[in-house]
Amino acid sequence: MANSASGESMIARFVRVVSAFDDRHQTMTVAELARRTGLPVTTTYRLVNELLHERLLEREPGGAVHIGTKMWELASRGSKMVGLREAALPFMEDVQSVVQHATTLGILDSDEILYIERIGTHATVVDISKIAGRLPLHATSSGLVLLAHSPAAYQDKILARPLYKYTDTTLTEPMVLRRHLADIRHRGFAAMPGVIVPETTGIAVPVFGPDNTAVAALSVIVPRTEENDSARVPVLMAGARGVSRALGWRGELKGTVRRSQ
Numbered sequence: 001m002a003n004s005a006s007g008e009s010m011i012a013r014f015v016r017v018v019s020a021f022d023d024r025h026q027t028m029t030v031a032e033l034a035r036r037t038g039l040p041v042t043t044t045y046r047l048v049n050e051l052l053h054e055r056l057l058e059r060e061p062g063g064a065v066h067i068g069t070k071m072w073e074l075a076s077r078g079s080k081m082v083g084l085r086e087a088a089l090p091f092m093e094d095v096q097s098v099v100q101h102a103t104t105l106g107i108l109d110s111d112e113i114l115y116i117e118r119i120g121t122h123a124t125v126v127d128i129s130k131i132a133g134r135l136p137l138h139a140t141s142s143g144l145v146l147l148a149h150s151p152a153a154y155q156d157k158i159l160a161r162p163l164y165k166y167t168d169t170t171l172t173e174p175m176v177l178r179r180h181l182a183d184i185r186h187r188g189f190a191a192m193p194g195v196i197v198p199e200t201t202g203i204a205v206p207v208f209g210p211d212n213t214a215v216a217a218l219s220v221i222v223p224r225t226e227e228n229d230s231a232r233v234p235v236l237m238a239g240a241r242g243v244s245r246a247l248g249w250r251g252e253l254k255g256t257v258r259r260s261q
Helices: 010-019 030-037 041-053 069-076 080-099 141-148 152-159 174-187 229-246
Strands: 057-059 065-067 103-109 112-119 134-136 190-193 200-208 214-223
Touching (some): 080 112, 080 214, 080 229, 141 200
Antiparallel strands (some): 190 200
């Protein structure tokens, strides 16, 4: 694939263009795209025209462009995430109907938690989780659950990095985090009050695949004023057990339910 003068491949530049779109920038002019990507305007025009030709981008009447339907179509074909989402959705709906707050499904990707499904409304709680959104592992209940069930070498790699302290309750000390991860494995869930958004508590449990590894985390985001782990954890565990078995897992979720300190 041809490289630019800077040595960047055509594919890398395509990725820069499509990655510039997010929930706050769903539609942009080519000039706006050039500013967000840092690419020259002429290069951006050329890349946009090629993406429009392949219908990976689509143009609006005013000239701005947005991600095309074909992008979603191609991304969905054969994706393991599609099967995971389809297996999880019925159980997520059950959890959300009981808890009455946002319910999310996240996976570990590029050392972050990537949310691949979310149901519920933002109306009752401050919630920064979004479908296709990413958050740090150490500052989310879903991230800590997946980190707790990761190999020791991977935990060492993550804990060796500088970890940003979002709030007073964000855990950043490696030794403290190691003890917390061990506690999560023992209890079977993570309940994290205010670690990234002071007003909310994230509660998450692991979802297992056929090989008994944690492939996802099922979580709910609730107001801290309504903390009640003992009531919500069994609902989450039942949902995660259903998703896990739908994926071919035949084990049994372990852990004891107790109120977090």
